[in-house]
Amino acid sequence: MKTMKAMKPVLAMLGAAALCGVLSGCAPLLVGGAAVGGTMVATDRRSSGVQLEDETIELKASQRIRTAVGDRTHVNVTSYQRQVLLTGEVHREADKATVEATVQKIDGVKSVVNDLAVMWPTSTSERSRDLLLAGKVKATLVDASGLASGAFKIVVERGVVYLMGRVTEEEATRAIDLARAVPGAAKVVRLVEVISPEQLRNIKGR
Numbered sequence: 001m002k003t004m005k006a007m008k009p010v011l012a013m014l015g016a017a018a019l020c021g022v023l024s025g026c027a028p029l030l031v032g033g034a035a036v037g038g039t040m041v042a043t044d045r046r047s048s049g050v051q052l053e054d055e056t057i058e059l060k061a062s063q064r065i066r067t068a069v070g071d072r073t074h075v076n077v078t079s080y081q082r083q084v085l086l087t088g089e090v091h092r093e094a095d096k097a098t099v100e101a102t103v104q105k106i107d108g109v110k111s112v113v114n115d116l117a118v119m120w121p122t123s124t125s126e127r128s129r130d131l132l133l134a135g136k137v138k139a140t141l142v143d144a145s146g147l148a149s150g151a152f153k154i155v156v157e158r159g160v161v162y163l164m165g166r167v168t169e170e171e172a173t174r175a176i177d178l179a180r181a182v183p184g185a186a187k188v189v190r191l192v193e194v195i196s197p198e199q200l201r202n203i204k205g206r
Contacts, residue, residue: 034131034156043150045166045195045203046081053108054079061103068102069095074121077103078155080164081193082110087157089121113191115157122158130156133184137161140178147174152192154179159186166193168200 044051057079065075073095075088084103090096100114122130134156141149152165152175161179163172172192179188195203 034127034134043148045151045200050081053082057082057084057106057108060106064102064106065099068098073099073116075099075116076155076157078153078162078164079109080153080191081166082108083164083191083193084109084112085155085162085164085191086112086114086116087155087160087162089117089119091118091120093118115160115162115189117158126158129184130158133159133161133182137179137182137185140182141175144174144178147171147178159184160189161185161187162189162191164191166195166203168197169194 046054058077061077061079061084065073065077069075069090072092073088073090075086075090078085078087086099086103090099096114096116096118099116100112103109103112134154137154137156138149141147141152141154148167148171151167151171152163155162155164161182163175163179165172167175172190172194176188176190179185
């Protein structure tokens with residue numbers, strides 16, 4: 001009994017750390033949707049400077065979207081290599097356009113993929129399913145031999161899986177095929193930056 005009691009704080013810390021790894025860091029800045037990144041500096045193929053820029057873009061976008069449209073929307077902002085993905089739901093087409101225009105004005109943003117849906121925001125249970133699906137896709141990539149799962153950032157919204165990252169064409173094709181086979185994945189959207197094998201060798205050698 002004493003051993004079990006002593007273990008409880010440790011188990012709680014491990015659980016919290018695991019949850020934090022899923023919900024923060026690479027997760028969208030605005031609450032909702034699901035993202036699992038695997039973007040620790042040791043495995044992320046972006047430079048540390050670009051990682052910081054992406055985090056800054058997400059933070060600025062989060063703040064400016066709230067100012068622009070208030071609480072009328074459920075918007076997730078994910079920046080990778082300064083490409084910004086917008087997912088979630090807005091009530092009006094005008095809000096969708098406003099959110100995109102707001103993000104495009106942020107310094108450092110190279111492009112914006114606006115996949116916001118004009119509909120009523122999803123429920124908590126729906127977002128939980130997205131989070132679970134993101135975890136399943138990530139686990140599938142982790143289990144795949146020879147595939148650098150940490151090179152991908154995974155975002156899920158309403159069952160749609162978005163794959164971001166800096167990967168070779170071979171890695172991208174394999175990851176997409178694996179993600180499509182995960183139960184619950186309605187569609188897989190490819191948003192990766194394709195790099196050559198030589199670029200990959202240079203990244204690994206830095």
